[in-house]
Amino acid sequence: xxxxxxxxxxxxxxxxxxxxxxxxxxxxxxxxxxxxxxxxxxxxxxxxxxxxxxxxxxxxxxxxxxxxxxxxxxxxxxxxxxxxxxxxxxxxxxxxxxxxxxxxxxxxxxxxxxxxxxxxxxxxxxxxxxxxxxxxxxxxxxxxxxxxxxxxxxxxxxxxxxxxxxxxxxxxxxxxxxxxxxxxxxxxxxxxxxxxxxxxxxxxxxxxxxxxxxxxxxxxxxxxxxxxxxxxxxxxxxxxxxxxxxxxxxxxxxxxxxxxxxxxxxxxxxxxxxxxxxxxxxxxxxxxxxxxxxxxxxxxxxxxxxxxxxx
Numbered sequence: 001x002x003x004x005x006x007x008x009x010x011x012x013x014x015x016x017x018x019x020x021x022x023x024x025x026x027x028x029x030x031x032x033x034x035x036x037x038x039x040x041x042x043x044x045x046x047x048x049x050x051x052x053x054x055x056x057x058x059x060x061x062x063x064x065x066x067x068x069x070x071x072x073x074x075x076x077x078x079x080x081x082x083x084x085x086x087x088x089x090x091x092x093x094x095x096x097x098x099x100x101x102x103x104x105x106x107x108x109x110x111x112x113x114x115x116x117x118x119x120x121x122x123x124x125x126x127x128x129x130x131x132x133x134x135x136x137x138x139x140x141x142x143x144x145x146x147x148x149x150x151x152x153x154x155x156x157x158x159x160x161x162x163x164x165x166x167x168x169x170x171x172x173x174x175x176x177x178x179x180x181x182x183x184x185x186x187x188x189x190x191x192x193x194x195x196x197x198x199x200x201x202x203x204x205x206x207x208x209x210x211x212x213x214x215x216x217x218x219x220x221x222x223x224x225x226x227x228x229x230x231x232x233x234x235x236x237x238x239x240x241x242x243x244x245x246x247x248x249x250x251x252x253x254x255x256x257x258x259x260x261x262x263x264x265x266x267x268x269x270x271x272x273x274x275x276x277x278x279x280x281x282x283x284x285x286x287x288x289x290x291x292x293x294x295x296x297x298x299x300x301x302x303x304x305x306x307x308x309x310x311x
Contacts, residue, residue, distance in 0.1 A: 047281040069282035078266065086262040086287075089248075090240035092176045098236055100180055101187030102229060106217055108188065109195050124185025132246035135178060139251065140165065143174070165251065168259040175247065175260075194228040195221060230308040238295030241287050263287050 047069055049060045063069060073079055104124070111117040127135070142149050143164040151161040164170045202220045211219065245264035252260035263283060271280030295310075303309035 044281065044285055046278055047285045049278055051278040051281075053275075063278070069278050070286065072279060073282055073286060078261070081258070082261050082263050082266045085259055086241050086243055086264075088259075089172060089175060089243045089262060092172060093179050093243070094236055094240060096176050097179050097183050097187070098233065100184055102191050102225075104184055105188040105191035105195060106221065109192065109221070110213065110217075121185065124188065126185070127182045128186035130182070132244065132250060135182065136247060136250035139174060139178060166253070166255050168256040171252070171256050171260045174251070178247070179244075190228060190232060191225060194225040198224045226306065227308045230302045230306050231310065234295065234298045234302055234310055237298040238291055240294055241291050 043057065046057060046060075048066050049057070049062050051057065051060045055061075065071075108117060108120060111120070143151070145151050145161045145163045150164070155161055162170070164174060198221060202224075203216055206216045206220060241263060243262050243264060245268065248260060248262055248265055249268065252265065267280045267283050267287075270276045270283065299309045299311060
């Protein structure tokens, strides 16, 4: 037993010495995550308090009852509108933005000309690095009812100009289409990396059996990258209510609150504009709990049906 204990101890010491460099590389990120992600979670207590700037978080009194802010949340007429709009944008983004990078990666993998492939990859990555302000500025310019390129084309064919950004019916289409454009190339990086790890011998064996390229994609590529697809889908479902605040905030207006007002913008107006920090914190906490439930549920079903999960 003593020899076994000594062997285990030596093994642990060897592992520490071998992995010390990796731990050292991960340390800065662990510090950043702790400071900016975990420590601020203590501020969730504001959702259960009548917060005032004068008293601060510590001295502000607790609500009576404790869940008063959450009761007010579900009694407010705007609540169901913002939840509905957030769910619609989240689901639409999932339906359209999730499969397109996979399809794009599969198509790009079939390109044999290296220079052309790199050129297409570079062009597809570029929208990801544009800020929300630039993207929204482009959308406002393109969709302008006076000089916008879209309305110019419509009027050229005899149609009437449409004020897209003031029409509630068009907001979701504009948002989702711009998201697809921005995330297409960047989202494909993960799937291209997964495809590159597929053993070439599988394709060679399929060619000998007479399988076409489409059949190889269906029977070899897709099953091999299925764990990556499942993992990305779990992460996407777990953030379905985290619709981008910046883009919506720059595009929406009171005229289209019917379809554009979401949880993030409502929290911004209540917290930063109206100064109701307790109520805004309660809304944010509610949204985070729903995302957590969706993440755990998606992970459960993924492990049940595909043996792939985050935890």
